[in-house]
Amino acid sequence: MPKMEAAVEIGSTGIRMLIAEELDDGTRNILDRSELAVSLGRDVFTTGTISRETLLQCLLILNRFKEQLAGWRISEKDTTVVATSAFREAKNRDSVLDRIMVKTGFRVKVIDGIEENRLMFLAVNECLKGEDGQGLIDRNGNSVILEVGGGSTEIMLLKDGKIAGAHSMRLGTVIIEQQLRRMGSMPDAKRYIDEFINNTKIALDDELDLGKVRNFIAIGSDMQLAALFSGRPVSAFLWEMTKGEFDAFMEEVQKYSTEEIAARFKIPYNEADSLSMNLLVFQLFLNRTEAERILVPETSLREGIFISNQNIQNVRKEFYSQILASALALLRKYHGDEKHAQHVRHMCLTFFDSLKDELGLEESSAQSESHCSPRLLLEIAALLHDIGSFIRTHDHNKHSKYIIEHSEIFGLNREDIQIVSQIALYHRESKRMKSDKEFVSLPRDARLTILKLTAILKIADSLDRAHTQRIGKFRLSFTTDTMTIVTDGSHNNVLEKIAIEEKSDLFESIFGYRVMLR
Structure with missing residues (x-):
């Protein structure tokens, strides 16, 4: 019988749940999705704490999700609940986590930014695989994976398909909105984001030059919306659009009010309110690369949780x-x-x-x-x-x-x-x-x-005291109280023997073996 499990993510702008079943061949079927808005980020990034009203709203949503899970007969041990940037920064997070545990039974794990990156990488890596099991990212080119959330932006840099850097930056739509209220105009907000990204680029260039990035992978529901209206499907869970198509979509979105965005794209008001700002961050990052197309996987941190558990x-x-x-x-x-x-x-x-x-x-x-x-x-x-x-x-x-x-x-x-x-x-x-x-x-x-x-x-x-790699292959020989390191060749190992005498005390006290070099 397929195993069913659930993943719940408590983010800065909402609480989201995904229910899936794992089949015998290791693949998964998504059975149910739920998402409800909550103003955790606005609380934390304004006052530093989660308000009583927001806590009650969280409890209401989580208990509703608990009833949903009971309908699917999914137990608490098969449900993973994580919280991201808003909880990381909340001064009263311990007391809030305790109330959630007492009132709902959910034990929430607050994950750091690098853990978010880990889970997103697992999700994206699976989503980008073709039918042959190989990734669709050019292994001979540089790539960036970017996710813009309510309280943070997660970025992964890949050089020839291998991680060169992974960072969680304090730049999210809720934080930008706070700045916008102070500045009062969209051009000022754009300048604020642009300068933040420019300063970030200077730091990231030590790991990977953004100007040489060819593959731009964008994560999140807002980019999925842009790809749906302006791009085309590559596979079942992967979309793409050109830079020009994305720029045209951005130009269209910026003409509308929040109410018009909600009506035009049939999305909730809270999502419509942050759409322009979220896409602007993606656009300004994209402009600093040489990427001509954007890959948009239809995946999330919650899929990463399933893969990690698997x-x-x-x-x-x-x-x-x-x-x-x-x-x-x-x-x-x-x-x-x-x-x-x-x-x-x-x-x-x-x-x-x-x-x-x-x-x-x-x-x-x-x-x-x-x-x-x-x-x-x-x-x-x-x-x-x-x-x-x-x-x-x-x-x-x-x-x-x-x-x-x-x-x-x-x-x-x-x-x-x-x-x-x-x-x-x-x-x-x-x-x-x-x-x-x-x-x-x-x-x-x-x-x-x-x-x-x-x-x-x-x-x-x-054994490499002089940093010359003189001792190559060796084997270990054990007696009751001695571990002998037997090296190949006839090297003069006097310096290494002295080093072992100086540094073997901890090993001998823990493992009980005297260390000899021969």
Whole structure:
């Protein structure tokens, strides 16, 4: 029997629900959709809190959705409820989340911007696949995926099909409306958006030059409306339109009042009210690229939730490669030693796989908030452990922690990034871990993950102390109390032996093996 599940998204302008069934072949049928407007964004971006009236409205909508789910016989465990930018910024979000749980039974997960990007990538990646299973994005060209919401704009940059950057920007239609009320005219609002995008472009150019983007992928119901009236279908859930067709549609929309937009396009008043502003953001971003056509997938974050829950092998493989591509893009941005980083990464994987039965990490990771396996977290930490040398070689581990903490790595949530940053910090000075308030305040599972992965990274890093990759292949030999690293060839390994003596203390205390190099 097909499995039914639901995804609910609490956004800045409305609450949306999608109900689907998963078939035996892994595909999904959409069974039901619901969407009701709510002014969460206007509350939060004006006063900083969610008002009592808006909370009551949210409870009413969610209880209505709960009745709908009961009609489909979908249980709470098969329903995922997430909240986005408005809840992220609400000062009273904890008390509001508690009322929602008490009054509706829904446990809402507030996701950060990079998690939104992750879910949208999963949805878009599936939607853009042709009948042969291959993506329709030109793998030899640069692409941008853009979604403009009520409280934030999510952007993903892809270089030759691989993630080069992923960011959540505080620019949304509700926020722009607040600025418009202050400025009073559409030209001023356009200038405000244009300057914001121009400043954003300067920052993004370090990752990918927007001026060289050929593929422009636009997400959201407003762009779907534009494609429906001005474009043409490419496949069942994908539309396209030329830049000229989109510009003509924009010109038409700007002639109408909100009431005329609602009547002309048969959409609710609240959607009509923000249509021009939303499309303007897309247009100004589009104008900074060389893209001549726009791809508009008929998908959403909610489809991304289904795919994420499904956990298909080929989806995991594609997602895994995109996470590593994002970490590599960050390394290159800060001019890291890529050869050393990749060499240490491969050595870390050899250690991890050889010690897999003794690590005991997979189960603890599954119970945490992490999206990434410990093995993948170790790979990312290995790639980025020396990234702080961009600031200063001395104490570079502290600078590595700072850069990682304040960066957005595609596919990693805040818990993942915190673990990676801690591993990068302690790959040099692990002795002060027990006195570090930040470390000791972490959950037990996270602390164990950091300890074990840091111990592995320290050994792997010591084997390439001179950053020359002299030690290539090696094998591990175990006795009761010793792990011997046996290298190929007849290299002089004196420096590496000294490094291992200096850096093996954590490994020996955790795993109980004395480390020898032969």
